[in-house]
Each structure stands twice: as C-alpha cells, then as structure tokens.
Amino acid sequence: VISLDDVRKDYPIGTGVVQALRGVNLEVSPNEYVAVMGPSGSGKSTMLHILGCLDTPSSGSYRLDGVEVSGMSEIELASIRNRKVGFIFQSYNLLPRMTVQQNVEVPLVFSGHSDRSRVAQRLLTYVGLGHRLDHRPNQLSGGEQQRVAIARALANSPSIILADEPTGSVDSLTGQKIMALLGALHKEGHTIVIVTHDETVARQTERIIRIRDGQIKKEDLIVHL
Amino acid sequence: VISLDDVRKDYPIGTGVVQALRGVNLEVSPNEYVAVMGPSGSGKSTMLHILGCLDTPSSGSYRLDGVEVSGMSEIELASIRNRKVGFIFQSYNLLPRMTVQQNVEVPLVFSGHSDRSRVAQRLLTYVGLGHRLDHRPNQLSGGEQQRVAIARALANSPSIILADEPTGSVDSLTGQKIMALLGALHKEGHTIVIVTHDETVARQTERIIRIRDGQIKKEDLIVHL
Numbered sequence: 001v002i003s004l005d006d007v008r009k010d011y012p013i014g015t016g017v018v019q020a021l022r023g024v025n026l027e028v029s030p031n032e033y034v035a036v037m038g039p040s041g042s043g044k045s046t047m048l049h050i051l052g053c054l055d056t057p058s059s060g061s062y063r064l065d066g067v068e069v070s071g072m073s074e075i076e077l078a079s080i081r082n083r084k085v086g087f088i089f090q091s092y093n094l095l096p097r098m099t100v101q102q103n104v105e106v107p108l109v110f111s112g113h114s115d116r117s118r119v120a121q122r123l124l125t126y127v128g129l130g131h132r133l134d135h136r137p138n139q140l141s142g143g144e145q146q147r148v149a150i151a152r153a154l155a156n157s158p159s160i161i162l163a164d165e166p167t168g169s170v171d172s173l174t175g176q177k178i179m180a181l182l183g184a185l186h187k188e189g190h191t192i193v194i195v196t197h198d199e200t201v202a203r204q205t206e207r208i209i210r211i212r213d214g215q216i217k218k219e220d221l222i223v224h225l
Numbered sequence: 226v227i228s229l230d231d232v233r234k235d236y237p238i239g240t241g242v243v244q245a246l247r248g249v250n251l252e253v254s255p256n257e258y259v260a261v262m263g264p265s266g267s268g269k270s271t272m273l274h275i276l277g278c279l280d281t282p283s284s285g286s287y288r289l290d291g292v293e294v295s296g297m298s299e300i301e302l303a304s305i306r307n308r309k310v311g312f313i314f315q316s317y318n319l320l321p322r323m324t325v326q327q328n329v330e331v332p333l334v335f336s337g338h339s340d341r342s343r344v345a346q347r348l349l350t351y352v353g354l355g356h357r358l359d360h361r362p363n364q365l366s367g368g369e370q371q372r373v374a375i376a377r378a379l380a381n382s383p384s385i386i387l388a389d390e391p392t393g394s395v396d397s398l399t400g401q402k403i404m405a406l407l408g409a410l411h412k413e414g415h416t417i418v419i420v421t422h423d424e425t426v427a428r429q430t431e432r433i434i435r436i437r438d439g440q441i442k443k444e445d446l447i448v449h450l
C-alpha cells in the first residue's frame with residue numbers, strides 16, 4: 001500500500017543543503033504494523049511527513065495504493081490527509097484557539113461526519129481526557145496534548161495511521177493504553193507506521209526499520225508467539 | 226536549598242478550577258539529584274515551574290536558599306531564573322527567529338558573559354549539534370530542538386538544574402549522553418531535579434519522588450554501589 005523508491009529529501013540551508021533522506025526504499029503492505037527507529041536527526045519525521053502527504057520528496061517516487069503521489073492535485077492530497085491517513089505529530093500541532101473537543105472534531109467536519117460530538121468524546125474518553133473537553137491546548141500538560149493529537153488522528157478511522165513518537169510524553173501506564181488502542185486498530189485491519197525511540201513500543205509491532213543518516217540500514221522482523 | 230510547604234496551585238477554567246497541586250511538601254538539599262515521576266497530568270510540570278520561579282503557588286510557601294520566593298521583586302526573580310536556575314522545558318520554548326547558537330547565547334548575554342560564542346559552541350558540540358549552529362528551531366528535528374534547550378539551560382552553569390523530560394524526544398544513545406552530562410554536573414556540585422517518564426533515567430538519580438493527582442505519594446531512595 002506504501003512504496004518509496006529511492007526517495008531523497010534535501011533542505012536548503014544558508015549556502016548549503018541538509019540531505020535529510022538519501023535514497024530511501026520502503027515497501028509497506030496493507031495491514032502491516034511497522035516501527036521506525038533511529039538516532040535523533042536521522043530522518044524519521046521527514047520520511048513520515050512524506051508518507052503522510054505533508055511534504056514531497058526532492059527526488060524519487062512515492063506510490064500510495066499504487067498511485068504516484070507526486071502526480072496528485074492539491075484537492076486529492078487534502079482528501080488523502082483527511083480520510084486515508086491519520087497523522088500524529090511529534091509536536092502535536094493542535095489548534096491553539098479551539099478547545100480539545102473542537103480540535104478532535106476538525107477532521108470530522110471536513111469528512112462530513114454526522115455524529116462528530118459523540119465520536120470525539122468517545123475517543124477522548126478512551127485516552128483519559130473526558131474531563132478536559134473544554135480546555136485549550138495551552139491549558140493542558142504535555143502528555144495531555146499528545147493524547148489530543150492521537151484522538152484527532154483517529155477521528156475518521158483512517159486506514160493508514162502514521163504516529164511520530166506517540167508515547168514520548170506520557171508515563172508508561174498511559175503509554176500502554178495508547179499501544180493497546182493502536183494494537184486493536186491493527187487487529188481491525190489498519191496499516192500502522194510508528195516512529196519511536198522506545199524499544200518496548202517497537203517490540204509490539206511486526207517489523208522494525210532502523211534508519212541512520214537518511215538511509216534505511218537494517219530491518220528486524222518480530223514473531224509474536 | 227529548595228523547600229515547598231503545603232504548596233497548592235489552582236488553574237481557573239470556565240466556571241470551575243483545576244487543582245493541579247493539592248498540598249505539596251518537598252525538601253531538596255544542596256547537591257541532591259532528584260527524579261520526579263507520575264502519570265500524565267499529575268502536576269509534575271506545574272511543580273517544576275514553581276521551583277524555577279516561572280510561576281507562583283496559589284497558596285503555601287516556596288523557600289529557595291532560605292528566602293521566601295513570594296516576597297521577591299520581579300528583578301530578583303529574573304536574576305534567579307538567569308543565574309541560579311537552569312530550566313529545560315518539556316516543549317523546549319526556543320526563540321523561533323534566532324539561530325541555534327543565538328538561542329544558547331541568550332542567557333550569556335543577560336549574565337554579561339565575556340566569551341559567549343565559545344561557551345555556546347562547546348555546549349552545542351557536546352550535545353552533538355556543532356553542525357547545526359545556524360539552523361533556526363523549525364529547521365531541526367524534535368530531538369535536536371530538545372538538545373538546544375538543554376544547552377541553553379546549562380549556559381550559565383546554574384547551581385540548580387530543572388529538567389522537564391530531557392530525554393523524551395531522543396534515541397537511547399543520545400539520551401545516555403545527556404544523562405552523562407547531567408551526572409557530571411551533579412558530581413561537580415549542582416542540584417538537579419529531573420521530571421521523567423523513563424525508569425532508566427530515574428534510576429540514575431539518588432531519590433525518586435512519585436506524584437499523583439497533585440500530591441506526592443511516595444519516595445524511593447537509590448543506593449549506588
């Protein structure tokens with residue numbers, strides 16, 4: 001369902017360039033559960049943004065469900081980001097002037113969902129924020145903001161879930177609950193790619209991809225008995 | 226050196242109030258190395274902000290080096306924040322229009338340090354960012370931003386270091402390097418309080434304080450053999 005072919009990403013900076021991705025090749029099948037690990041600055045978020053259609057490669061190709069993304073119109077890309085892909089950002093990217101519940105309802109507005117309030121409240125209650133619905137993002141703890149970002153990404157139950165360090169700001173018990181939610185979604189058929197620095201999180205997936213200096217260096221397959 | 230006496234913190238919200246801290250009593254001695262753990266939303270960042278003179282209790286007292294903080298002038302508080310306490314924020318709080326090096330030099334400007342550039346570069350090189358000096362914060366990865374926040378907090382070599390989840394966004398190797406730096410500072414005599422969700426980080430300190438629902442519930446002392 002996801003296919004990256006010799007993908008490169010350069011960021012111009014001053015008179016030079018940062019080569020964030022230097023030829024990435026990756027195939028992800030439908031319903032696969034993949035973890036991406038690697039040193040800070042190695043290109044994980046950059047790769048995830050390309051997968052989420054939030055950024056484009058400098059060169060190389062990205063095929064999503066068999067279709068080349070670089071050929072798509074802005075409307076098609078927006079539709080993918082809204083319905084097909086749920087993205088949990090490393091720095092949450094919540095809308096500061098909306099409440100917690102409103103933030104989670106935003107994707108449901110765009111997809112024309114008829115029962116936004118109930119869907120948003122159910123997700124927020126699951127991640128333990130049922131008592132924070134009317135707070136604004138700057139009235140939340142770091143881990144609470146992260147949980148709102150998770151609820152928002154899952155609002156439209158997208159077939160592909162891309163999570164950039166979804167347990168980085170929460171205690172281990174809350175982290176287990178988040179991983180239980182992702183595990184249940186995986187069982188239901190979703191395709192999930194998680195960037196994580198946490199080995200215990202990575203070991204709950206099926207396949208660990210290790211990135212260094214903008215390239216995939218090795219992969220481990222995980223057998224759950 | 227740090228003494229909290231029945232400290233409470235209330236946040237008004239809508240028609241109600243969030244009781245973020247509900248009577249916290251804490252004594253930290255000079256050169257102590259303390260970890261603070263607890264569930265997401267339990268009050269850790271709130272407590273750390275009060276310790277760092279970035280916020281004031283709703284009631285109760287905070288004595289720093291024997292002096293009641295609530296009695297201090299704005300100038301005295303600013304001086305404490307600049308020279309006595311180094312604060313590493315959970316969401317970094319970097320200045321977006323300054324470069325990495327300029328961000329780290331800011332505290333050195335305020336303290337009138339005569340050799341800012343060298344101090345900033347040395348710290349940034351230690352945390353592995355010697356090649357990112359001229360980037361702006363939004364041109365960095367999450368973990369790179371975290372490392373700039375660490376370098377900046379340490380610029381004036383403050384006697385008290387308050388770190389809000391300093392390894393949350395980095396891989397384990399980078400995290401070990403950060404902990405090695407904090408460990409070395411502790412050996413040199415600094416007092417360190419780390420909020421963390423990571424047990425391996427907490428076990429490197431001398432004392433683990435566990436918070437739940439705005440109150441300290443238990444403490445563990447760690448004996449290093």
Ligand SMILES: Nc1ncnc2c1ncn2[C@@H]1O[C@H](COP(=O)(O)OP(=O)(O)OP(=O)(O)O)[C@@H](O)[C@H]1O
Pocket residue numbers: 132138139140141142143144169170171236237238243244245263264265266267268269270271272315
């Ligand atoms: N400005 C604010 N207004 C209202 N409530 C707030 C505000 N800031 C924090 N809170 C609430 O106070 C509680 C404690 O927040 P705090 O940031 O101290 O938690 P924390 O222990 O650091 O959590 P985390 O591990 O997720 O970072 C949270 O439940 C949060 O919703």
Ligand SMILES: Nc1ncnc2c1ncn2[C@@H]1O[C@H](COP(=O)(O)OP(=O)(O)OP(=O)(O)O)[C@@H](O)[C@H]1O
Pocket residue numbers: 011012013018019020038039040041042043044045046047090357363364365366367368369394395396
């Ligand atoms: N807008 C930008 N301009 C210039 N360089 C950038 C930009 N964004 C990222 N970079 C650089 O590209 C590299 C890869 O960044 P990326 O965010 O993908 O890393 P990461 O693997 O997610 O790191 P972390 O684990 O710290 O989150 C980093 O070295 C970073 O400095």
Ligand SMILES: [Mg+2]
Pocket residue numbers: 044045046090164366367368
């Ligand atoms: Mg990242």
Ligand SMILES: [Mg+2]
Pocket residue numbers: 141142143269270271315389
């Ligand atoms: Mg916090």
